[in-house]
Amino acid sequence: MTIRAPEEAEDDPVIRRAERADLLAVVSIENASFDHPWPYDAFDDLLGEPGFLVAECEGQVAGYVVSDVTPTAGRRLGHVKDIAVHPDHRGDGIGSALLSRSIAVLAAHGADTVKLEVRRSNERAKRLYRQFDFEPLRLMPGYYADDEDAIVMIRKLE
Numbered sequence: 001m002t003i004r005a006p007e008e009a010e011d012d013p014v015i016r017r018a019e020r021a022d023l024l025a026v027v028s029i030e031n032a033s034f035d036h037p038w039p040y041d042a043f044d045d046l047l048g049e050p051g052f053l054v055a056e057c058e059g060q061v062a063g064y065v066v067s068d069v070t071p072t073a074g075r076r077l078g079h080v081k082d083i084a085v086h087p088d089h090r091g092d093g094i095g096s097a098l099l100s101r102s103i104a105v106l107a108a109h110g111a112d113t114v115k116l117e118v119r120r121s122n123e124r125a126k127r128l129y130r131q132f133d134f135e136p137l138r139l140m141p142g143y144y145a146d147d148e149d150a151i152v153m154i155r156k157l158e
């Protein structure tokens with residue numbers, strides 16, 4: 001039986017570290033979300049990374065985020081590398097919950113700035129990121145395998 005805090009709504013996603021048992025569900029969501037999905041091994045290699053999180057709804061993996069912190073030129077730069085929510089669960093706040101927790105994890109690991117790349121055409125994701133105070137920094141022409149441009153967005157942390 002799952003015991004929930006009184007303020008936690010019944011249908012709030014549980015956000016937790018990814019485990020090996022989650023990977024098939026993660027890859028299935030990845031395949032349903034992207035034309036050029038990451039392979040299983042890419043996620044397998046990231047197990048244990050504090051910023052690799054899944055959202056669980058009613059015992060099922062409904063989404064995930066992959067993020068990490070790397071030292072860059074004397075700073076600690078957080079990077080949200082991949083985020084996706086199962087198509088049946090989009091629009092229910094799961095992406096926001098994952099991004100919020102990811103930013104908190106990156107901050108706890110010393111990141112002073114968080115960056116991400118987003119397809120120029122991905123209005124849904126861009127709206128999500130703007131809500132989390134990410135701002136466009138620059139364009140990376142032809143960044144993706146199909147030659148679409150990426151927008152690099154960043155957010156400074158307190």
Ligand SMILES: CC(C)(COP(=O)(O)OP(=O)(O)OC[C@H]1O[C@@H](n2cnc3c(N)ncnc32)[C@H](O)[C@@H]1OP(=O)(O)O)[C@@H](O)C(=O)NCCC(=O)NCCS
Pocket residue numbers: 033034083084085086089090091092093094095096097117118119122123124125127128131
């Ligand atoms: C982007 C994605 C992760 C958002 O996840 P989600 O669980 O649907 O997001 P939320 O329900 O938390 O919504 C957060 C915000 O996203 C935007 N959004 C969500 N659904 C949307 C829709 N149907 N149309 C436009 N914007 C939408 C809104 O700004 C929304 O905030 P609001 O509800 O206050 O308006 C999800 O759409 C997804 O998996 N997309 C495919 C993979 C992808 O593109 N990943 C990003 C790669 S950079």
